[in-house]
Amino acid sequence: SAVISQKPSRDICQRGTSLTIQCQVDSQVTMMFWYRQQPGQSLTLIATANQGSEATYESGFVIDKFPISRPNLTFSTLTVSNMSPEDSSIYLCSVRRANTEAFFGQGTRLTVV
Amino acid sequence: TQLLEQSPQFLSIQEGENLTVYCNSSSVFSSLQWYRQEPGEGPVLLVTVVTGGEVKKLKRLTFQFGDARKDSSLHITAAQPGDTGLYLCAGSRAGNTPLVFGKGTRLSVIA
Numbered sequence: 001s002a003v004i005s006q007k008p009s010r011d012i013c014q015r016g017t018s019l020t021i022q023c024q025v026d027s028q029v030t031m032m033f034w035y036r037q038q039p040g041q042s043l044t045l046i047a048t049a050n051q052g053s054e055a056t057y058e059s060g061f062v063i064d065k066f067p068i069s070r071p072n073l074t075f076s077t078l079t080v081s082n083m084s085p086e087d088s089s090i091y092l093c094s095v096r097r098a099n100t101e102a103f104f105g106q107g108t109r110l111t112v113v
Numbered sequence: 114t115q116l117l118e119q120s121p122q123f124l125s126i127q128e129g130e131n132l133t134v135y136c137n138s139s140s141v142f143s144s145l146q147w148y149r150q151e152p153g154e155g156p157v158l159l160v161t162v163v164t165g166g167e168v169k170k171l172k173r174l175t176f177q178f179g180d181a182r183k184d185s186s187l188h189i190t191a192a193q194p195g196d197t198g199l200y201l202c203a204g205s206r207a208g209n210t211p212l213v214f215g216k217g218t219r220l221s222v223i224a
Contacts, residue, residue: 004155033211042119042201042217043156092155094211101146102203102212104155 002027002095006105013083013112020079021108023093028073030097034066037090037107046091049076083112116140117204119215127223129191134218136202137184143207145178145185150199150217159187192222 003026013019023032031050035043046066047057055068069077080087088111096102118137126132136145144163148156160169162178162185169176173196175188189196199219203212 006155009153031211040199040219043214045211048211094155096212101158101161101205103158106153106155109153 002029002097002103004093004095004103004105006093006108008108009106010109011111013110015084015112017083018079018081019083019110020077021091021093023076023078023105025074025095029095030073031095032070032076033094033096033102034068034076034078035092035094037092039089043092046078049078080110083110085112088112116213117202117215119202119218121218122216123219123221125221125223126192128193130222132189132192132220134187134200134202134220135184136186136215138204139183140204141182142204142213143182144205145182146203146205146212147176147185147187148201148203150201156199156201189220192220194222194224196220196222 005024007022033048034046036046037043045058046061047055049055049068049070051070051073065081067079090107090109092107093105094102120135144161146161147159149159150156160176165180165182167178173190177186199217201217202215205212
């Protein structure tokens, strides 16, 4: 298993500002994933955070809007830039070792006003 | 295109009733996982099924993986209010690739 600490757990932000979400894992993992979850909906993958290389973004998500850092094998950040109310959502980080189940942080509930 | 079709999306039942949630795909997965998520929390793993035809039981929950490893079901017997939550199926392909999630089933069990 893996213990994932994600912070902040929630925030209310003004439109036009940026928020950086941190994700700390208790052990080294090759890949970390960032998801967005709209209220009552399933998870949508934003990007895969690779250590030592640029993140890989899914269709509909771009680096300028969601820059990701991965400085080492236990830590990653996701920034939501130039926020608008449409960015209000839950953001989740996740880790997965090869051929095993995924583990999730508790999520960051973001409200943009 | 939703690679994993999960149904039903919403389910409201009385305490004591049985229910089944389905997860179907045209793709083959190396394994399939079921998660349960409560408000304010991340998804928590319930079970992983790996072998085609596999059946796993977790107290009142029974999970089945289709013979062809393309579909799965979750059956809850005698549902209780504590079973209320969002149930997510997720398919895994080989290697360290991200999971493919279904749209989820929001279950409400009324006392």
